[in-house]
Amino acid sequence: MRKIFCNLLILFSCVLFVTKSSAQTKGDIFLSTGIQFFAGRDEGFSSMNYRGNKSTSTLGFVLTRKNKTLYFHGDFSYGVLANTAGATINELGLNYSNFTFYHKNKTKDKGFLWGWSNKNAFHIRRHNNFSNYNFRYDYYSTLGPAAQYNLPFQWKNKMFTWKSMASWQLIGLQIKSGYIGAEPENYQEESTLFNNFFNTVKPFILFKDVDLGFSSALYWELPTSNALGLRYQFNYGKLSGIKKVYRLDHSIDLLLKVRLW
Numbered sequence: 001m002r003k004i005f006c007n008l009l010i011l012f013s014c015v016l017f018v019t020k021s022s023a024q025t026k027g028d029i030f031l032s033t034g035i036q037f038f039a040g041r042d043e044g045f046s047s048m049n050y051r052g053n054k055s056t057s058t059l060g061f062v063l064t065r066k067n068k069t070l071y072f073h074g075d076f077s078y079g080v081l082a083n084t085a086g087a088t089i090n091e092l093g094l095n096y097s098n099f100t101f102y103h104k105n106k107t108k109d110k111g112f113l114w115g116w117s118n119k120n121a122f123h124i125r126r127h128n129n130f131s132n133y134n135f136r137y138d139y140y141s142t143l144g145p146a147a148q149y150n151l152p153f154q155w156k157n158k159m160f161t162w163k164s165m166a167s168w169q170l171i172g173l174q175i176k177s178g179y180i181g182a183e184p185e186n187y188q189e190e191s192t193l194f195n196n197f198f199n200t201v202k203p204f205i206l207f208k209d210v211d212l213g214f215s216s217a218l219y220w221e222l223p224t225s226n227a228l229g230l231r232y233q234f235n236y237g238k239l240s241g242i243k244k245v246y247r248l249d250h251s252i253d254l255l256l257k258v259r260l261w
Contacts, residue, residue: 025063025064025066025261026062026259026261027061027062027063027064027260027261028061028062028257028259029062029260030060030255030257030258031057031058031255031256032058032060032231032253032254033056033058033254034055034253035053035252035253036053036056036077036250036251037249037251038077038079038081038091038247039051039249040091040248040249041244041247042136042243042245043243043244043245044136044177044179044243045089045125045136046087049083050081050083050089050091052079052080052082052091053079054078054091054249055077055078055079056077056251056253057075058074058075058253059073059074060073061073067102067103067104068101068102068103068104069100069101069113070098071098071099072097073097073098074095074096075093075094075095076092076094077093077249078090078091078093079091087129088127088128088129089125089126089127090128091125092124092125093121093122095120095122096119096120097118097119097120097167098118099115099117099148100115101113101115101146102114102115109150109152110150110151110152111150112147112148112149113147113148113150114145114147114148115145115146115147115148116143116144117143117167118141118142118143119141119144119169119211119213120139120140120141121138121211121237122137122139123137123247125137133182136176136177136182137176137182138175138177138245140173140174140204140209140239141172141174141204142169142170142204144168144171145167146165146166146167146168147166147167148164149164149165150163151163159220159221160219161218161219161221161227162217162218162219163216163217163219164217165213165214165216166212166213166214166215167211167212168211168212168213169204169210169211170206171205171206172204173202173204174202174203174204176245177243178241178242202241204239208240209238209239209240210236210237210238211237212236212237213234213235214233214234216231216232217229217230218231219255219257224259226258226259227255227256228255228256228257229254229256229257230253230255231252231253231255233250233252233253234249234250236248
């Protein structure tokens with residue numbers, strides 16, 4: 001009997017803790033799809049710029065706590081880019097980012113919030129006019145400061161929120177294709193995977209390497225605590241090395257935000 005009572009007490013405490021925690025937090029999932037206008041140059045292929053439109057989709061989660069808000073989101077983009085001579089490449093981008101904004105001594109729903117961000121980006125390029133050495137890629141993982149601005153307002157008895165976010169990646173690491181072909185610089189076929197990782201990884205150095213991001217979205221807040229939105233995103237990146245990589249993209253997408261709890 002005592003054992004049953006103790007188990008019930010533990011179960012009740014767990015339920016109480018989860019209920020209290022849920023009451024102090026909010027969880028939202030958001031989905032988006034849109035079009036991305038992309039321009040890039042990989043000196044391993046050519047000194048010419050390649051431009052084109054890519055389709056893009058995002059899946060994300062927002063966890064709002066008492067003193068901070070956390071964003072987790074991954075996005076996918078794919079498209080065919082062309083240069084002025086008519087040559088084309090297929091470009092695929094995968095990104096995972098997370099943001100943390102702090103609001104211990106201020107309201108979280110209005111004004112500026114400051115925090116930090118982590119970005120993990122992986123891009124694959126395949127040149128359609130080369131028979132050899134037609135595949136290249138780059139990956140980097142970085143940390144840097146971030147800022148967010150929130151402005152809720154009412155128009156014609158409907159609630160809206162304007163949210164803008166900016167990030168500047170400062171330090172991290174990168175791995176990318178080397179002088180010729182897909183293999184990174186200092187890659188050795190006879191070496192182990194562990195040794196090749198440390199031989200090919202390079203630092204992401206401030207000013208020498210660049211990643212700047214900005215987004216601005218307008219949300220229509222629905223009575224169900226869900227929201228519909230329209231978002232603009234901008235990103236500029238540069239990776240140093242024997243063959244530098246440059247990219248500039250901006251996109252417009254439609255957003256759906258769903259309140260989970």
